[in-house]
Amino acid sequence: MLSKQVVEPIRINARTTDVFDIFNIKQYVGANPYLNKAALVFDFAFTESAQPLPIENYLTVIGDRYPRLKEIEYQSYAELFASTVAEVNKLEMDLHLKSWSVKPIEEINRIAIESLHHRTTKEVVYCVWDWFEFITQGEEFELSQQITILQQLFRNSVYGGPTVYALLRTANEKNIPTFYLWDEGLMQYGYGKQQVRGIATTFDVDSHLDSDFTTQKDDCKKFLQELGFPVPRGDVVFSLAEAQEVAEEIGYPVAVKPVAGHKGIGVTADVQNEIELEAAYNRAVAGIPREEKICIIVENSIAGHDYRLLCVNGRFVAATERKPAYVVGDGYSTIAELIEKENYSPNRSDTPTSPMGKIKTDEAMHLYLEEQGLDLDRVIERDRTVYLRKVANLSSGGFSLDATNRVHPDNIILAQDIAQHFRLTCLGIDIITNDVARSWKETSFGIIEINAAPGVYMHLKPAIGEPVDVTARILETFFETEKNARIPIITFNRVSIRQLQKLCDRILMSHPDWTIGAVCREGILINRSEKILNRHYNTNVLNLLRNPKLDLLIAEYDEDALEAEGMFYHGSNLVVLEDPSETEMILGRDVFSDSTVVIKQGREITIKRKGLLEQYELEAEELIEQVYLKEIGTIS
Numbered sequence: 001m002l003s004k005q006v007v008e009p010i011r012i013n014a015r016t017t018d019v020f021d022i023f024n025i026k027q028y029v030g031a032n033p034y035l036n037k038a039a040l041v042f043d044f045a046f047t048e049s050a051q052p053l054p055i056e057n058y059l060t061v062i063g064d065r066y067p068r069l070k071e072i073e074y075q076s077y078a079e080l081f082a083s084t085v086a087e088v089n090k091l092e093m094d095l096h097l098k099s100w101s102v103k104p105i106e107e108i109n110r111i112a113i114e115s116l117h118h119r120t121t122k123e124v125v126y127c128v129w130d131w132f133e134f135i136t137q138g139e140e141f142e143l144s145q146q147i148t149i150l151q152q153l154f155r156n157s158v159y160g161g162p163t164v165y166a167l168l169r170t171a172n173e174k175n176i177p178t179f180y181l182w183d184e185g186l187m188q189y190g191y192g193k194q195q196v197r198g199i200a201t202t203f204d205v206d207s208h209l210d211s212d213f214t215t216q217k218d219d220c221k222k223f224l225q226e227l228g229f230p231v232p233r234g235d236v237v238f239s240l241a242e243a244q245e246v247a248e249e250i251g252y253p254v255a256v257k258p259v260a261g262h263k264g265i266g267v268t269a270d271v272q273n274e275i276e277l278e279a280a281y282n283r284a285v286a287g288i289p290r291e292e293k294i295c296i297i298v299e300n301s302i303a304g305h306d307y308r309l310l311c312v313n314g315r316f317v318a319a320t321e322r323k324p325a326y327v328v329g330d331g332y333s334t335i336a337e338l339i340e341k342e343n344y345s346p347n348r349s350d351t352p353t354s355p356m357g358k359i360k361t362d363e364a365m366h367l368y369l370e371e372q373g374l375d376l377d378r379v380i381e382r383d384r385t386v387y388l389r390k391v392a393n394l395s396s397g398g399f400s401l402d403a404t405n406r407v408h409p410d411n412i413i414l415a416q417d418i419a420q421h422f423r424l425t426c427l428g429i430d431i432i433t434n435d436v437a438r439s440w441k442e443t444s445f446g447i448i449e450i451n452a453a454p455g456v457y458m459h460l461k462p463a464i465g466e467p468v469d470v471t472a473r474i475l476e477t478f479f480e481t482e483k484n485a486r487i488p489i490i491t492f493n494r495v496s497i498r499q500l501q502k503l504c505d506r507i508l509m510s511h512p513d514w515t516i517g518a519v520c521r522e523g524i525l526i527n528r529s530e531k532i533l534n535r536h537y538n539t540n541v542l543n544l545l546r547n548p549k550l551d552l553l554i555a556e557y558d559e560d561a562l563e564a565e566g567m568f569y570h571g572s573n574l575v576v577l578e579d580p581s582e583t584e585m586i587l588g589r590d591v592f593s594d595s596t597v598v599i600k601q602g603r604e605i606t607i608k609r610k611g612l613l614e615q616y617e618l619e620a621e622e623l624i625e626q627v628y629l630k631e632i633g634t635i636s
């Protein structure tokens with residue numbers, strides 16, 4: 001039988017009709033006294049307004065939405081609340097956030113929820129709180145509407161891009177430490193000298209010159225042509241008149257696109273005549289950023305299917321066929337209504353983890369429908385397929401089909417040959433061909449463009465076909481194992497600046513070329529040189545770990561720091577605890593299987609290493625420094 005809580009403290013944030021109260025909300029950037037990872041922590045209690053319903057009543061309603069929660073036995077309202085928040089926190093898009101805890105503290109329960117974007121998680125907590133109160137009052141709660149708002153909030157965060165989130169999730173699965181650098185606007189993978197920084201699939205090890213070159217479609221096309229790769233015939237124009245001249249010279253149909261652009265913005269394929277050319281030219285001009293000059297490519301439009309070939313570190317890893325958005329008639333709905341119905345599909349939730357985005361209605365769609373003698377108000381006969389645009393643009397509602405295993409060996413070699421000419425981790429090669437399973441030497445084939453920052457979610461979750469784990473291939477380029485992403489870390493619960501200087505001296509005697517970063521409440525060091533201490537303690541730790549020359553980190557985390565902010569990093573190679581409090585004992589919790597933990601309680605020393613335990617008492621004049629200095633060799 002489920003137990004009930006009857007505690008009724010004074011209301012803090014609750015409304016007069018609320019049964020539950022939420023207060024003391026605090027965010028932790030990493031491992032903390034309540035959870036071994038970044039978390040939002042808050043207190044949960046009852047108010048004096050009214051008695052809650054039996055737990056089963058809440059679980060019946062919540063379980064209808066999340067059946068998995070019915071399988072869990074809850075010992076308290078706090079546990080049910082925490083479990084529900086953790087489930088909603090996945091935002092119905094399979095976010096990797098799963099952990100939660102409940103800790104009774106006198107008359108309240110302290111709940112910790114694993115968090116990535118703290119603002120989103122905080123809004124999730126308030127959403128679930130409202131849901132519980134609606135259940136208490138016997139009212140309907142529009143959870144779906146709230147989920148949509150929460151999804152958009154997360155999507156607008158620095159973690160919400162499909163490629164960024166996919167890489168972050170894979171890093172989490174591989175235990176590769178990852179954090180966001182707010183000043184630079186970059187994601188950092190790994191610590192110190194092992195780090196790599198980047199934005200989506202562009203990294204600091206890439207050649208920025210090569211990356212910029214790929215955005216200049218005209219020059220890049222000439223370069224590929226000189227190397228003997230198949231590219232469409234065409235030219236760059238600066239006016240509509242020039243566009244008409246080039247189109248007449250190379251012959252219709254043509255494709256029109258801005259020289260500088262991405263995501264298919266301003267691109268029109270299969271332009272058949274001057275009237276369509278004028279519309280396509282204006283669309284290309286509209287797709288050019290205001291600060292850029294008008295510079296348009298007019299080239300032969302190659303008939304065939306649209307494919308993206310992805311190379312990572314110069315090697316072919318995946319291929320996707322991209323098809324334009326379409327609807328299928330039912331005999332009574334208009335095209336606009338069919339689009340609306342299709343956009344309600346869960347696969348088109350337009351989130352970082354959905355295989356397709358919403359179908360967008362724009363001028364290009366209107367024009368293409370007009371070419372087919374259709375408009376949005378036209379009712380389509382049953383089972384008729386109507387394509388909504390010429391370009392297979394995923395950001396406008398197109399969909400992807402995995403084609404990795406269909407690519408002809410000659411086409412794989414072609415993609416790899418192109419990638420070898422660019423110092424880029426990731427390269428997307430867009431081609432059009434009748435059949436990617438046939439050699440480019442034997443069929444209609446053209447390289448449309450190459451992309452230095454290709455999106456990868458089309459490969460991870462195609463609308464049709466098997467996924468290809470390309471994010472793992474990307475991260476394995478930099479980190480063969482999780483150890484390759486880390487530097488040695490020594491953590492103390494209590495240490496002075498003098499002790500840190502002495503420790504640095506000792507280590508530098510054995511490793512004179514090392515750069516050591518050390519921080520405690522008294523100051524911060526690079527080797528023996530004292531630097532400016534930031535008032536936010538974890539900012540000091542971040543600044544050391546973002547140092548690309550750092551070989552070793554030494555940090556102090558006492559009870560005050562752990563309670564205030566949590567640990568910035570996870571995992572220590574050597575932990576030294578001197579008369580630790582219960583909170584400080586968590587420093588010995590988050591270690592590796594081969595880590596060493598030294599604990600001093602009074603005069604007794606306990607050393608834990610690789611499953612072995614050693615205990616002894618210090619001599620009368622012996623200091624703990626003499627103990628941990630002997631252990632330094634274990635982390636070198």
